[in-house]
Amino acid sequence: MAPNEKAQYSIKDISRLSGVSIATLSRYFNGQSIRPSNERKIKKILDETGYRPSIAARFIKGHASGVIGLIVPDITHPFFALIAEGVMREARENGQLVLCGSSEGSVEIEKQIIDRFSQSILDGLIYIPVAKAENIPAIESFRNLPLVITARKDIIRGVPHIYHDGEEGGYLATKHLLSLGRRNIAFIASFWDSPCSNKDLLENLDRPSIRSRSSVDRFLGYLRALKEAGIPYNPDFVVVTGYGHNHGVEAASILKSRFLNCNGVIAMTQAVANGFTAQAKRFGYRIPEDISVVLFDANESKADYTFTYIELHLVTMGQESVRTLNRLIEGKEAHDTRLDVELRVKETSMALHPADQP
Amino acid sequence: MAPNEKAQYSIKDISRLSGVSIATLSRYFNGQSIRPSNERKIKKILDETGYRPSIAARFIKGHASGVIGLIVPDITHPFFALIAEGVMREARENGQLVLCGSSEGSVEIEKQIIDRFSQSILDGLIYIPVAKAENIPAIESFRNLPLVITARKDIIRGVPHIYHDGEEGGYLATKHLLSLGRRNIAFIASFWDSPCSNKDLLENLDRPSIRSRSSVDRFLGYLRALKEAGIPYNPDFVVVTGYGHNHGVEAASILKSRFLNCNGVIAMTQAVANGFTAQAKRFGYRIPEDISVVLFDANESKADYTFTYIELHLVTMGQESVRTLNRLIEGKEAHDTRLDVELRVKETSMALHPADQP
């Protein structure tokens, strides 16, 4: 990196120009009361110069920098973008800045970002891992850094986690479809890296590599609802895939290739649901008549949303993460926060036609 | 902000523990060659302590911090999220970090962010304004800070702008619809704050408050294509609105209320197009048979996109912004970059049925 021509004013310059000592200036900037005549002089020079104290120099002296870090798996994914929005909003209202990194879905890149962040000036870090629980990269880098983990649970012991009640979400989604007379419900689980090749989640639930993922909790809720309704679990109705539009397309093809006449589908994201819907329509299915679809999403300013969905509060999640992190930064206790979810019935789910009911 | 317990190791600690002087340590961290025996000692202590040099202290000495700023109007909007992805990727590959702020569509918040950023440790700033050209907040705050403006043109004289060829995009979109035999083409212009109340862009094109917006360039391309085809401009086919799904819904209602039988529509974003399409279908129109839709979008990993669109290269735009900014940071010359656009024909546009052709 080339040398930086920062022809910035320093507190010494302001002292010289205003005739007030640097100590008084420092007190002024830190909100202590000073002589009104001095205050007037200072304000005048401040207007002329546009001087702002340097965060870096302040940070050296052992102060907080007012900068918090945020690592997301993929900033282009609306899910994480909404969390980021919440983080940035709460940080801003708190006078803090956000250093942001996107892992682009890659554990390698995530590792690189954490490495960079650790040599930085962060007061704390909000971390949404791409990685599996047993494979968090370079935790040692965090050391004494206040840390909050968001949108995941049970990743690192002793660290506060902020997450949704995924079990309840899966339960509500399934129960809603059941209440519409739909008993053949597919569950499209999404992971950043497929954690089991045989596509049957149930068999793999105890492996540490897949615990603590949001899809897993939702799947457990799905199982509970099925059990309550007395419907046996059929692994063929489960597809394990990724988070993209193309994965939804793929899931529809897979379910069709298994010769299942499913009449309800639960998808983890909007993109997956869109992909599934598009492909299902190509296969000649009607949505929601033949197949009703429920997905997980946040409805931020989507006045005219058409999908039935389990509402996530992602901006709130981001805000809550900052609040929790700031408790840690202030040396206070902090604990896990589990956010509630709600069912919102829209246009992609409806009662199964009586003739098709068993 | 509470005091920060940074029980971090300092270069002095490492010097004491390793028995190597701080000067040698500093040289080691800056890539100069030192005695191998010293290097071994240092590496050993580094492993034990996890020490990383402080960016803040380095920055004080007039060095680059390796941190660049990014201000976007709304990080939850995929358009800006993709640019942010490009910025973060290029920055990371360059060993830089990104301080990120979202204006949430508000000039007030934007002003606040710029204010905060100016007292920070940035080497430079990539700025995507919400604000109108004549109303950029606190430009003075930037002062000597290297600055690049992205996704906008002609905002601040002497500053490099990175933007798409919007005129060409509007032209291509319109010409495509014309080639399908569609002559009644609506143009839904989007702004963060509506710049003209009477909804006729043409009358307001000279007002400084609306120049330099992307919708305007696209509109000029629309006009050029119409003119080439010998079709008179009808302001009733123009709707000025916002960027959201609800604005697309609104636009459909407005066009219907004007009793226009439009058979082609150009929308600025995916969200607007979705809203328009949903509402148009409620009105009984078929897409694309009755009304064909073209929008502006980036197709990043959307394997199965259904909308006909003008492809924008947003990740590239973000990367190019960082490259340009780094030229400035290094004290080199930098200039505007105009990125090309391309038409991608998909499922939302088709030839008008011959019977309906004039």
Add this chain to the structure above:
DNA sequence: TTGTATGCGTTATCAT
């Protein structure tokens, strides 16, 4: 190649 000593912009301590 190495170590010492000074300076960077700010805050904190101490007299005044």
Add this chain to the structure above:
DNA sequence: ATGATAACGCATACAA
């Protein structure tokens, strides 16, 4: 309430 000065973590000019 104010001003002089030491200290923070690091880079560097200079002497060794």
